[in-house]
Amino acid sequence: MIAIVDYGVGNLASLEAALRRAGADDVRVTRSHVDILTAKAVVLPGVGRFGHCASELRRLGLDVMVRVARDRGIPLLGLCVGMQLFFDESEEDPGTPGLGLCRGRVRRLRGDVRVPHTGWNQVRIVREHPWLASVPDEAYFYFVHSYAVEPVDECAILATVQHGGALTAAVGSDGLLGLQFHPEKSGAMGTAALHSFVSATSG
Amino acid sequence: MFGTGAWSRARDSWSFATLATRSRSRRTVVDLARRVAETLSIPFCVGGGIGSVDLAAAILRAGADKVAVNTAAVRRPALLGEIAARAGSQAAVLAIDARRREGGGYEVVVEGGRADTGLDAIEWARRGVAAGAGEILLTSIDRDGTRDGFDLDLVARVADAVRVPVIASGGAGIVDHFVELFATTGSDAGLAASIFHSGEVVVSDLKRALAASGVRVRPSAEAA
Numbered sequence: 001m002i003a004i005v006d007y008g009v010g011n012l013a014s015l016e017a018a019l020r021r022a023g024a025d026d027v028r029v030t031r032s033h034v035d036i037l038t039a040k041a042v043v044l045p046g047v048g049r050f051g052h053c054a055s056e057l058r059r060l061g062l063d064v065m066v067r068v069a070r071d072r073g074i075p076l077l078g079l080c081v082g083m084q085l086f087f088d089e090s091e092e093d094p095g096t097p098g099l100g101l102c103r104g105r106v107r108r109l110r111g112d113v114r115v116p117h118t119g120w121n122q123v124r125i126v127r128e129h130p131w132l133a134s135v136p137d138e139a140y141f142y143f144v145h146s147y148a149v150e151p152v153d154e155c156a157i158l159a160t161v162q163h164g165g166a167l168t169a170a171v172g173s174d175g176l177l178g179l180q181f182h183p184e185k186s187g188a189m190g191t192a193a194l195h196s197f198v199s200a201t202s203g
Numbered sequence: 204m205f206g207t208g209a210w211s212r213a214r215d216s217w218s219f220a221t222l223a224t225r226s227r228s229r230r231t232v233v234d235l236a237r238r239v240a241e242t243l244s245i246p247f248c249v250g251g252g253i254g255s256v257d258l259a260a261a262i263l264r265a266g267a268d269k270v271a272v273n274t275a276a277v278r279r280p281a282l283l284g285e286i287a288a289r290a291g292s293q294a295a296v297l298a299i300d301a302r303r304r305e306g307g308g309y310e311v312v313v314e315g316g317r318a319d320t321g322l323d324a325i326e327w328a329r330r331g332v333a334a335g336a337g338e339i340l341l342t343s344i345d346r347d348g349t350r351d352g353f354d355l356d357l358v359a360r361v362a363d364a365v366r367v368p369v370i371a372s373g374g375a376g377i378v379d380h381f382v383e384l385f386a387t388t389g390s391d392a393g394l395a396a397s398i399f400h401s402g403e404v405v406v407s408d409l410k411r412a413l414a415a416s417g418v419r420v421r422p423s424a425e426a427a
Binding site: 012014118140184185 | 289
């Protein structure tokens, strides 16, 4: 079972439908601690403010569950703010800590560009990861974000996108993947991106 | 009860659906969003009659990516901030219907263009963004339905006044209207519906023309 962490944030209906399109036959939108710790893979969604997402996750005790799942080696996929939550904190809400699974910063988009970065943009793959195997270089994905992660440790930058400079589009390490874009909203290419994750984690 | 449209999105594709509903039934709108989310794998925005943050949140929870507010925001601009606080500013779209004033400038109108508000469209766009809007859907009432082309002056002025994405609507009739929109304004997208539905403009032709004019275009084969 793939568990989508339900902490009241994010486009859960679209995400569940997208995972099914990508071949997952057992998907559960859940806030049950047992579900998360017994899942074959965990997906952490997120939209809106970093601080709101982090405090809701904490209020439901799900921050601990996601950390424990990570410790136990359960594959973990973070999407948009869900991916930003992997980090220690964000410039958006400096007083509210994230999950601390990755070292680095989450910074507001800079330069003379429109913010949020909204729409379809081309993703350049800079490092391979097994869960991105089905994503060709320079494919288009759908983005909506005002902040981007700048990792400094083993959560390596896997892909970038140009918007007032190169921004992090994907980070990953062993058993962990974070996507700044929305695969559940990125048409056929988004389904393809999720397909690698689904097939790698449901076998 | 509702119509669908499509936005030529972020200068590279038409890949954003809009649903406009006039239904007064909260459940109908939320159910509609849920059914669309189950089948559509691209972003979509729901607008029409959304007057409370609770309804906006329910529509977003059901799977919509954005909600567009128009009259309700004119009445109470704080609604934009409430939606942004709940779901992020990217989900709060301010829909502005604007009409040229005889003495110059643009008037914000509501109720499908029937009622003036006394607001200047450029100033209202600025205020709306300050209140929490993360995107502006700008419709020229003068051009809407005419197929005479976008109101480039209006679009350029609003796009210059704000830093959030601006979607131009009203007047698209031929492929070249999109080309001139992107060439002469800072707008991020052009919206059209009827010309696509009727087949007068074919999406692949539009994309080819935009690519030829130097606009980056997402290939059609990747569309959902």
